[in-house]
Amino acid sequence: MSEIAGTNKAASPGGRAIAGPRGRRMTIGPLEYGRRFWLRCFVAATFLLLYAPIFTLIIFSFNDSRRNIVWRGFTFKYYEKAWNNDGLFEAFTNSLTIAVLTTIIATILGAMVALLLWRYRFPGKPAYEGFMALPIVIPEICMGVAMLAFFSRIGWPSGMPWPLNLSAITIAHIAFTFPFVAIVVRARMAGFNRELEEASKDLGASEWQTFMNVIVPFMRPGLIAGALLAFTLSLDDFVITFFTAGPETVTFPVKVYSMVRFSVTPEVNAASTALIVITVLATIVAMRFQTPDKTEAT
């Protein structure tokens, strides 16, 4: 045995020798996928296809031209223009208001549904679980039409002062985002060690104290992920909003759509860039709150 160990210089069978960074020949191990040339090309191509459109959008928001095709120089003026465009600004405020309200209510509702499904057994539970997830499955256009029919049937008042004029859209958004929160939180709770809950009660905590001190902290990553999901889903929703918005209520996606019908100006690019920045910032803040995951069941 020992003589083999001493003289074995052969590369692993799956390895292939290529020139290293300094011209040295280096062996690529069978599991070192990241060092394979063709794989790197593939990854690069994927990223390019994913992000090139977004970067183009951001770059052209600084384009000093009425048209969005040829680069004519750098300018901030379209950001100024977008800021001063009252219609666009109002749509933007509407969208953010709806998204924030939706996120808060959908997260609470979704978390409660998740707890119900995780904690209790009751007759018709599989059916309930299926129906709960329905808004995720059925086509958005159907949801939109259904919402429109529903609101007109019950005669939901329109033309109310702000922010009550957003109520129909907000309700529709909550209805289709809370299942996402429920599913994410439910998945998180599947990894919960029931002994933690029992230990808490054994140590003298009531049901409520156990919930607040043990279950909610464990749920937090799921809650944050679910809330982010609800926020982004609500913020960029077009179809359902289009059907439930009253004649005077406009949200950002709807406004952009109506602007694009005339011409794609850098103003639209600028507003979109602002939206991207807001979403990215929100994600970063949420990540910060989500301290490193040390909640694995022990």
Place this chain on the structure above:
Amino acid sequence: MDQPIVSIENVAKHFGTVKAVDDVTFDIQQNEFFALLGPSGCGKTTLLRMIAGLEVPTGGAIVIDGQDMAATPPNHRPVNMVFQSYAVFPHMTVEENVAYGLKVTGTPRSEIGPRVTDALGMVQLAELAKRNPDQLSGGQRQRVALARALVKRPKVLLLDEPLSALDAKLREQMQLELSHLQQRVGITFIIVTHDQDEALSMADRIAVMNDGRVTQIAAPDTLYENPTTRFVADFIGKVNLLDGRVVGTEGERVAVEADRLGRITVPHEGDASGDVSLVVRPEKITLANTEPDGDVIKSQGKVTDWAYYGDTSHMFVTMDSGLVMSAKVQNTTRETVDNFDVGDTVWLSFSPSDVLLLRE
């Protein structure tokens, strides 16, 4: 005798048609180190969880310190538990974990600090107070669980398989520490284990459970040397079990026709007749190359198998009748190992008083 700290009275727990715990009755005394021992699925953990209040009995009563616990939820019982997974709260530091039980019950702040420091000192974790559980080893996490339960000053401490996740060396050390701790704090400990060594080395009394019932409750030495059933004899330690039939009495002794061993006479108190089981522990059997003298039961056979454990070796001797008996050889010198080998013809002998007769 004082009033027992825990009384289990006809307690049963059925899951559907499965009787996890089936009409169990016994008492646990003040300051006792009591072990519930049995194979997995025998109902020992279910019984412990019923004492803690985490399972509701199907029938019977659990009385702790003179009070029926039927209507008392777990958070109001004077018992605390160390869970098998330790269940240390991952989002709290060691200190916060230990303080948790005091905080939720509204203990004054001025009292929590010293009590937590005290409890952490007791399990030698004072330096790790500010650590997060993910920075602790398995053994340390267990100490946290122990301190967290002890800080509540329970009347009874329940331990569910507390050592099963530790490696052999650490387990041995923790066995000693748990015994010392129990003597120091003077609290009744009830431990659930499937490990007979653990139960034998730590407990004052052991209840052996099988199929939801308690088979025997006794001190460790009684349990090992005088088991009352075949199951207990077989479950605790290694054993040679022979079938036999009582054929008569000769003075103080009983004559038994033992399966494939022949007629032997053994001392036995009380009456015996009919079919019996004979129990001989392997370490009571002596192996020799020459025929032994004296009042012994002896037989000649061939070594057919051999298991080496370092301090001891197990020799499996097959007799001409086909009977296989195992004998434990102490490796008292470095050469003892070479005394017997597979294929050797040996004499096997044991004293009649080392044979236990079970009426079963």
